[in-house]
Amino acid sequence: MNQQRARRGHEDDWWRQLYGDGEGGGQAAAGGVAGRAGVRTAGPSDAGPSDAPDTLDDRVESALRAVRAPAEPKPWEPPVRPAAPPPAPSTPIPLPATGPASRDTAPDTPPSRTAGFVGDRPPTYDPEPGALPAADPGALDDLVPDTALDGARYGSLTLRAASQRGDSARYRGEVRRDALLTARFGAGRQALILVAVATPPPAAAGAHRAARDACAWIGDAVGRSYTQLAEDIRTDHRDALKSGLQRLTDRSYGKLRGRARELGAAPERYTAALRCLLLPADPDCRTRVFFGVGAGGLFRLRDGAWQDLEPATADHDTGDAPGSDGGPPRSAPGLAHGPYTAESPARPAPFLFRAAFARPGDTLLLCSAGLAEPLQEEPDFADRLAARWKADEPPGLVDFLAAAQLRVKGHTKDRTAVGVWEA
Structure with a gap:
């Protein structure tokens, strides 16, 4: 249990240094920015080395766990919403006629019905x-x-x-x-x-x-x-x-x-x-x-x-x-x-x-x-x-x-x- 607690504490320290989130407010944030620039600064949570394993896989796993939850917006980084494009002019959606009687009176005859017939109008x-014929499972x-x-x-x-x-x-x-x-x-x-x-x-x-x-x-x-x-x-x-x-x-x-x-x-x-x-x-x-x-x-x-x-x-x-x-x-x-x-x-x-x-x-x-x-x-x-x-x-x-x-x-x-x- 002590090892797991030490590991979790180390991951929290690493997370605060990376994204500037946690105790210490602006000081932690500054440390996070500096960390991203490649300079590590000491902070209140920097309690010295930990005996918990600290590998690249551990850090990636910790980051993945963190990003699964939605991050709270920072007060100094308010989201900027892009302007919505103007709505496209609405066009009516044609409703096709159904049933054999209405097909002959439809204004636009489907091409599949106009191919391969003789006479004044399509069948x-x-x-x-x-539709497939009804099937009897006992007489297939x-x-x-x-x-x-x-x-x-x-x-x-x-x-x-x-x-x-x-x-x-x-x-x-x-x-x-x-x-x-x-x-x-x-x-x-x-x-x-x-x-x-x-x-x-x-x-x-x-x-x-x-x-x-x-x-x-x-x-x-x-x-x-x-x-x-x-x-x-x-x-x-x-x-x-x-x-x-x-x-x-x-x-x-x-x-x-x-x-x-x-x-x-x-x-x-x-x-x-x-x-x-x-x-x-x-x-x-x-x-x-x-x-x-x-x-x-x-x-x-x-x-x-x-x-x-x-x-x-x-x-x-x-x-x-x-x-x-x-x-x-x-x-x-x-x-x-x-x-x-x-x-x-x-x-x-x-x-x-x-x-x-x-x-x-x-x-x-x-x-x-x-x-x-x-x-x-x-x-x-x-x-x-x-x-x-x-x-x-x-x-x-x-x-x-x-x-x-x-x-x-x-x-x-x-x-x-x-x-x-x-x-």
Whole structure:
């Protein structure tokens, strides 16, 4: 204790000499000033040497303890406050409008909403994802990413595929309902590529599961029969192809009906429009096969112009003969159908089939209704897509997605697009 008291007394002496603070008033202060000038003067507290350690570290530590507390202002050193600068002129802070209705009437449209759209004014919703869908911790495999992107190259063809949530689903925090499957069965020249796009009916609870099931089950059916399917495509056995694919499609829709019963759901709600492409990897085979059920689009970009390849009548092959032009562009009728009852056939709409011969420079486009509708209804939209996709080289994945994201006011559904470029 004596050693600590001696050490504290020595630190106090050192402090008074350094800053002139303590007993003795002006005499201590003068001593402090002289100490700062390098001259040590004796004072009342200078009682001689101390046996306490007196190192540089000790002195620094003492100074740090002292400066942690606010120092009292000296009477002879009153603080001088700098003059405050004149206040800047006040400017009103703009309050951005919120909500979809007010966004269209806001005087200044954010640049993010004016980029990448056609029409007189930008769409109501923001172009980027907003709220995430609600998650169930017990069913995290139900979550679907906002955007899916895939691609491949085999022989003379280059494949690009993208699926994304629509503007409306992004705004409301709903899950993407469109489903996309890209799969390769086999290897080498015998390989067969399947691309499947499924879209469930609107406003059906759990509809995205039905779309995923439809893609998975048609993928399973095609994968088990790909060897014979690839051979029928190479040998142009279209009747066999059509009947075989129709049987596989009906089997997949039968499974959907069974799953609806398991879930206690109405069969007309637990279903999906299903559109598929079969693409042989054999570079010597240029036949591309489309089949499916329900709404969507099948188009071909040839010589800078779009052609609608949708089969004109249900269950009828309007395929192109090898080497032919494939016929003039046509518009496809709707596929409206009545209530889906227990007595209905396995699939909810007529079976569609088409085999098309691909020429170098062609671009084949398979898409869900979310992209097919603006392509058919908005000429500016169709022209912009044609300008982006008619290049000699197929686009990269990011460029393909950027073009597919071109927006049109009033078209807010999920969009799924599959493009096949022919070299």
